[in-house]
Amino acid sequence: MTTPPFRSIPLAAPDIGPEEMRLVQEALQSQRLASGPMLVRFEEAFANRFGARFAVGVSNGTAALHLAMIAAGVHDGDLVVTTPFSFIASANAILYERGIPIFVDVDPETLTIDPAKSLQVIDDIVYRKAGWRRLLPRNCNPTSAQLRAIVPIHIFGRPAQMKEIVDRAHAHQIAVIEDACEAIGAESDGVFAGRWGDASAFGFYPNKQITTGEGGMLLTDNEEWARLFRSLRNQGRATDEQWFRHDRLGFNYRLDELSAALGLAQFSRLDELLARREAVANRYSALLEEVDGATPLAAPRAGMRLSWFLYPVRLAEDLDRDQMIAALEKQGIMSRPYFWPIHLQPFYRERFGFQPGDFPHSEAAGHSLLSLPMFPGLTSDEIEWIVSVVADEIKRARRDRRGVAAARS
Ligand SMILES: Cc1ncc(COP(=O)(O)O)c(C=O)c1O
Incomplete structure (x- = not known):
């Protein structure tokens, strides 16, 4: 065999059609290129489709995870359970708030977090069972070490087993944040990935099932969290959106209108x-x-x-x-x-x-x-x-x- 009979084949490629062109052009022609109606439409469509009260668009999936860590109350030396079999952003988001990742291995078949081990780890930490400190990474010796959140990852679009984890976490007031960046539209037992936890993060990088170029989305039913997300993505602006009033340390994690327009069109084709x-x-x-x-x-x-x-x-x-x-x-x-x-x-x-x-x-x-x-x-x-x-x-x-x-x- 000398020459391949086909075009060169990439690992991933977005599928951009006429609706994407139309909506991006509409955004361009509107001259409103940020913080405008396309984002609102994209968020509304997203929330409706997944039966969530709130969807908050952000600049990428990593930003979504970061804001979820803040909402979950992760501070210096707090613990967050997750798996090491993921893209690095899942764990980096914990580190941004100076939390400590407590890794739990995956089930070798499903490659998602092992539910039995997760429950064990949650109990060991919460009840400070003998030897619980062995769960900490070797170089960590935090003083308070409160377990704040668990972050199951729906890896490769394969839903993690959530029910028992959510029940156990909530019994101890531990937040459940789903990393659904790779799993838009996945479902298990009649529940969409991203609808089990207190909040979930989606990512729209061009290798994903739908893309906005760069972009992400948070889903939550918690109104206070939704307000917090909107404030944090917009430089910590006051939740009543008062002109140049900033209530907290925030970020520029906004999703621009061109990206939102692309996302809205892609999402309509999910x-x-x-x-x-x-x-x-x-x-x-x-x-x-x-x-x-x-x-x-x-x-x-x-x-x-x-x-x-x-x-x-x-x-x-x-x-x-x-x-x-x-x-x-x-x-x-x-x-x-x-x-x-x-x-x-x-x-x-x-x-x-x-x-x-x-x-x-x-x-x-x-x-x-x-x-x-x-x-x-x-x-x-x-x-x-x-x-x-x-x-x-x-x-x-x-x-x-x-x-x-x-x-x-
Ligand atoms: C599992 C997982 N989590 C988080 C992210 C981060 O998303 P983004 O690249 O949009 O920041 C990705 C994306 O690649 C991912 O695959």
């Missing part, structure tokens, strides 16, 4: 975009059934609807992921490891003293997962082509290894 992503995932899964060595993640359990974000496969242990990435790249196909666990990021190791082996399921996933291209415009032929390149590379790697073994014996 069902279509999710259905097309699901079709891509189904095609991958069907084709990969024939491929030994690259295994799709577990199918969703009954009552669960995924919102397909990436398409990760687990590579068998005998395969070299970097070689696979290189083989795909050679054919113009982009693929990437997802995620290198947060606790092993250099900054987290240095600051908190985390070590390899601390969270083995997250580490195993981090070692073996490879994300293949996933976006609505990926054609059936392209998916077939990608899977054939994966299958060929597996065969080649195994044949080479057998050759080396035979030469040695």
